[in-house]
Amino acid sequence: MLTIAKTSELRQYIVALKRQGVRVGFVPTMGYLHEGHLSLVRLAKGCSDKVIVSIFVNPTQFNDPQDYAKYPIDLPRDSRLLEQEQVDLLYTPSRESLYGSDFQSWVEVAELCREHEGAARPGHFRGVSTVVAMLFNLVQPDVAVFGEKDFQQLRIIEQMVEDLKFPLEIVRGPTVREADGLAMSSRNVRLSKAARPAALLLSQGLFSARTSFAAGQKNAARLCATVQDFLERSSLINPEYVRVVDEQDLKTLELVKDRARLILAAFVDGVRLIDNIELGARA
Numbered sequence: 001m002l003t004i005a006k007t008s009e010l011r012q013y014i015v016a017l018k019r020q021g022v023r024v025g026f027v028p029t030m031g032y033l034h035e036g037h038l039s040l041v042r043l044a045k046g047c048s049d050k051v052i053v054s055i056f057v058n059p060t061q062f063n064d065p066q067d068y069a070k071y072p073i074d075l076p077r078d079s080r081l082l083e084q085e086q087v088d089l090l091y092t093p094s095r096e097s098l099y100g101s102d103f104q105s106w107v108e109v110a111e112l113c114r115e116h117e118g119a120a121r122p123g124h125f126r127g128v129s130t131v132v133a134m135l136f137n138l139v140q141p142d143v144a145v146f147g148e149k150d151f152q153q154l155r156i157i158e159q160m161v162e163d164l165k166f167p168l169e170i171v172r173g174p175t176v177r178e179a180d181g182l183a184m185s186s187r188n189v190r191l192s193k194a195a196r197p198a199a200l201l202l203s204q205g206l207f208s209a210r211t212s213f214a215a216g217q218k219n220a221a222r223l224c225a226t227v228q229d230f231l232e233r234s235s236l237i238n239p240e241y242v243r244v245v246d247e248q249d250l251k252t253l254e255l256v257k258d259r260a261r262l263i264l265a266a267f268v269d270g271v272r273l274i275d276n277i278e279l280g281a282r283a
């Protein structure tokens with residue numbers, strides 16, 4: 001596996017790939033990799049000739065400087081994991097190479113970023129869509145893989161690709177969970193010993209609501225109440241929102257007619273976690 005940090009070197013590498021007609025698969029990440037990230041790498045491998053993974057902790061998507069400062073980093077370990085997955089190129093740009101001192105162009109997906117994570121973390125999605133647009137321009141992938149774990153982010157990227165005519169396909173990767181159901185996240189390492197079992201209540205609540213949906217419950221308030229009931233079982237949990245939203249426009253629903261997503265965000269002993277589950281076809 002090749003590792004490149006410099007923009008000029010990346011450009012040379014991409015020009016050579018394009019000349020050979022190679023189909024490029026891309027997985028952008030912020031590192032501290034886990035099985036969730038690796039599942040996206042495997043998906044990318046399955047639909048491309050060469051796989052490029054980027055690791056960049058993007059400062060502009062952190063609305064809380066403390067959160068940015070505390071974001072876990074372990075490049076040697078990540079590198080080893082990607083090597084094992086036979087990734088072709090690891091791209092590790094520096095902050096300066098992506099954001100010069102005079103940076104002033106932003107991408108904003110106006111409607112989809114308004115609510116939920118967008119409201120809770122002002123500026124977050126502007127940072128995400130901008131850096132992803134930049135990475136797409138640099139890497140020029142034919143296919144890019146994003147996780148359903150960050151469902152609003154996934155929808156925003158899909159919308160951006162459609163609106164701005166990026167010539168690539170977005171593939172969705174299902175959420176990978178720990179054996180007990182907790183959605184894998186780089187932030188999970190920050191959970192204290194006491195917080196870890198409490199964090200489990202998030203996925204348990206979602207699973208329980210999905211069961212109730214499958215048994216005929218289509219009322220969003222009732223489905224959310226099922227989740228809330230789980231979250232209230234631990235004093236370490238401070239819920240931020242629990243909502244049923246439309247799969248496409250992410251508007252909050254009162255009644256599920258077709259397919260929907262049950263989404264939530266909660267602080268667990270000070271660590272902010274998000275999770276979601278599909279209500280519909282697979283429920």
Ligand code: AMP
Pocket residue numbers: 028029030031035036037039040145146147148149150173174175176177183184185186
């Ligand atoms: P991050 O490093 O958190 O920016 O995530 C990079 C990519 O991995 C994003 O597309 C995420 O949605 C995806 N991802 C994060 N956690 C998981 C997970 N548990 N299962 C599947 N994909 C994930």
